[in-house]
């Protein structure tokens with residue numbers, strides 16, 4: 001499936017990624033409506049990773065401009081982040097024409113169908129320190145679900161298959177196959193090297209180029225990824241295309257480019273890597289020049 005991904009992602013200021021074919025928005029930082037213009041009408045489902053302000057302040061304008069029949073655009077948020085019910089409540093009063101807008105709390109490992117054969121799966125992450133059963137920060141996996149012919153029937157002729165289908169039904173000869181077509185880390189430290197192992201396209205944050213900058217755990221500061229651990233993790237995975245964003249604005253484009261190239265070389269990562277540099281909106285990211 002072709003995916004047209006447009007995004008902006010600079011740590012502290014704003015993050016959003018729009019996937020046009022899926023009518024899907026990951027996070028809704030400042031500037032999302034201003035940049036998407038009429039295309040923002042296509043947003044049907046908004047998945048918010050966590051309530052830090054750089055990921056949510058665009059919601060007010062998206063909802064105000066695009067609220068429509070069916071409660072769209074639907075908003076999904078980590079269930080224990082209290083900012084969301086407060087915002088929904090405020091917006092219902094501030095913009096009464098949007099009061100039928102639908103907002104869903106999401107738990108860990110929940111599947112949300114967004115169109116035929118496509119679902120978004122939520123995964124709790126450790127960006128915000130919280131008890132295990134408390135859901136305040138999420139990553140997301142977009143999964144394509146297809147009915148495929150079972151292995152043992154692959155040698156049968158079309159005629160034999162048709163006979164079997166008529167006798168026993170379609171479910172007898174096919175099985176459900178799931179494939180992760182796109183994953184979005186949200187803000188998170190790298191926790192589990194296998195998490196995105198089977199993702200085709202991965203959008204991952206890489207806030208820091210320097211491994212020593214992340215605040216030590218237990219300091220009550222939100223945790224982020226460093227570029228090196230992201231590259232190391234992806235090098236051990238089956239990811240086919242990598243989009244890096246959420247860089248700190250302290251780094252220049254050149255510093256980021258050089259660091260990406262040197263880590264890619266260090267870990268022998270030979271896939272296209274795209275960067276969303278600080279301060280830049282990138283249209284159709286996968287069609288731009290990759291760094292590596």
Ligand SMILES: [Zn+2]
Nearest residue numbers: 012052054187
């Ligand atoms: Zn952020």
